[in-house]
Amino acid sequence: MAKRTTHRKPGLTETVKTDGGRETCRNPEAALKPPKDYEVAGGEYSFSPRTSSGLTAERVADVFARRAAVVSESRETIAGLRNLIRESVSENTLKAYCRALGRLVVFMGIPSAEEANIRVLLEKLDDITLARYVARIEAEGKAPATAQMVIAAVRYAAKLWERESPVGRITAKAMCGFRRKGAERGRGQARGVTWTQAERIATMAGAEADSLSGIRDAALISVMSDAMLRISEATALLVSDVTEETDGSGRASVRRSKTDQEGRGTVLYLGRPTMARVRAWCEAADLNDGALFRSVSRGNLFTSRVGETPLSPASIRRILKTRAAQAGIEGVSGHSLRVGAAQSMALGGATLVDMQIAGRWRSPQMPASYAREQLAGRNAVARIRYGCK
Numbered sequence: 001m002a003k004r005t006t007h008r009k010p011g012l013t014e015t016v017k018t019d020g021g022r023e024t025c026r027n028p029e030a031a032l033k034p035p036k037d038y039e040v041a042g043g044e045y046s047f048s049p050r051t052s053s054g055l056t057a058e059r060v061a062d063v064f065a066r067r068a069a070v071v072s073e074s075r076e077t078i079a080g081l082r083n084l085i086r087e088s089v090s091e092n093t094l095k096a097y098c099r100a101l102g103r104l105v106v107f108m109g110i111p112s113a114e115e116a117n118i119r120v121l122l123e124k125l126d127d128i129t130l131a132r133y134v135a136r137i138e139a140e141g142k143a144p145a146t147a148q149m150v151i152a153a154v155r156y157a158a159k160l161w162e163r164e165s166p167v168g169r170i171t172a173k174a175m176c177g178f179r180r181k182g183a184e185r186g187r188g189q190a191r192g193v194t195w196t197q198a199e200r201i202a203t204m205a206g207a208e209a210d211s212l213s214g215i216r217d218a219a220l221i222s223v224m225s226d227a228m229l230r231i232s233e234a235t236a237l238l239v240s241d242v243t244e245e246t247d248g249s250g251r252a253s254v255r256r257s258k259t260d261q262e263g264r265g266t267v268l269y270l271g272r273p274t275m276a277r278v279r280a281w282c283e284a285a286d287l288n289d290g291a292l293f294r295s296v297s298r299g300n301l302f303t304s305r306v307g308e309t310p311l312s313p314a315s316i317r318r319i320l321k322t323r324a325a326q327a328g329i330e331g332v333s334g335h336s337l338r339v340g341a342a343q344s345m346a347l348g349g350a351t352l353v354d355m356q357i358a359g360r361w362r363s364p365q366m367p368a369s370y371a372r373e374q375l376a377g378r379n380a381v382a383r384i385r386y387g388c389k
Helices: 029-033 057-069 075-085 091-108 118-124 127-139 144-160 171-183 195-206 212-227 231-236 271-283 313-326 335-349 352-359 365-370 372-376 380-385
Strands: 005-009 015-018 024-025 038-041 044-047 242-244 250-256 266-270 294-296 305-310
Touching: 015 057, 091 118, 091 127, 091 144, 118 144, 127 144, 127 171, 144 171, 195 212, 195 250, 195 271, 195 335, 212 231, 212 250, 212 271, 212 294, 212 313, 212 335, 231 313, 242 271, 250 271, 266 271, 313 335, 335 352, 335 365, 335 372, 352 365, 365 372
Parallel strands: none
Antiparallel strands: 005 015, 015 024, 038 044, 242 250, 250 266, 294 305
16 A cells, blocks of 8 residues: 655645655646755754655755765765765756746646656657747747757756656757747847946946945946956955955955856956945945945935845846946946956957956857957958058
8 A cells, every 4th residue: 555645835735745756736836846855963864755856956966865875874975975966056057947847847738746746757758849849939939048948957857867868859950940040039148338338337326425325336336347247256255355455456256156166266356446446335334244245225324224145136237227327328237247348358459368368258259259349340351451450
């Protein structure tokens, strides 16, 4: 007789499990993000009988640790291994995969009762079905990157559960045609905010002498422009990560980034005006440690309160858009300062290698794309035939 266990969680519908591993859950969102199925207590590692089925860093680590437990008798070793595996996986990437697989589940018409287990999806998915889904995405007017994310998610899930990937020749051909037909689709390149524009935006923000948020925003914009920071890097910056040199310039240490998942770290240059703004912000906010850029309550320089936690990515994007609009620059995104810095370097005569190193890109392809108009102005024809510098 099959063993039957029932779990209930606040705000969610009932989940029923049997010893056969079958799971029923009427809530799709809960199904793709099931509860934790491990315990660490008293220095020991133990598994509960629940079945991992979601794509989170915790899930992935638990799957591999579970396999290792078969050949290892040391629970402390398994717990340590699990922690290492968890750190090797980007949580944001797994969230994107989970959303992509959720949409694929809906397309395939899999009942919500089966949504809880990604392995069920892999059992029913084949090359033709996946290619049909690619065609559906194209017909909806979406960009090729959307379909490519789904394919990457399917491949990752298949690898995770040790299944043969359903991505085959038909899907590959469909994607090839999608990329050709949908080359102009997508959000396109973010508008660049050049160094000159960034300086104007920061100056206007800092001119609000009685505004603590204005002082913070001036420092934030200047640091992101000089160091070409990504949003995630700006929110992770600590007070101790920024140091001042004897000549008044600064150095910003980025401990981990999108292209440095292992945390080797790098040190970036900050100009003297930027360091002056950082110094003014730290003094006004009385910051000595912790997050460098934090939330500020409404009020003036003396009544505003500074939060303890770092600004969220959404808050930084909102600040950039608002401050840029005040300076008469519309269409700004969180990536605009990096794009604009690449364009400014190209105008100044920097090589693609210079730009790649400064922006910490894995290849010169991205800075070449961002600054293609500026680079065209000093290509071989411009330099040799017309004497442009």
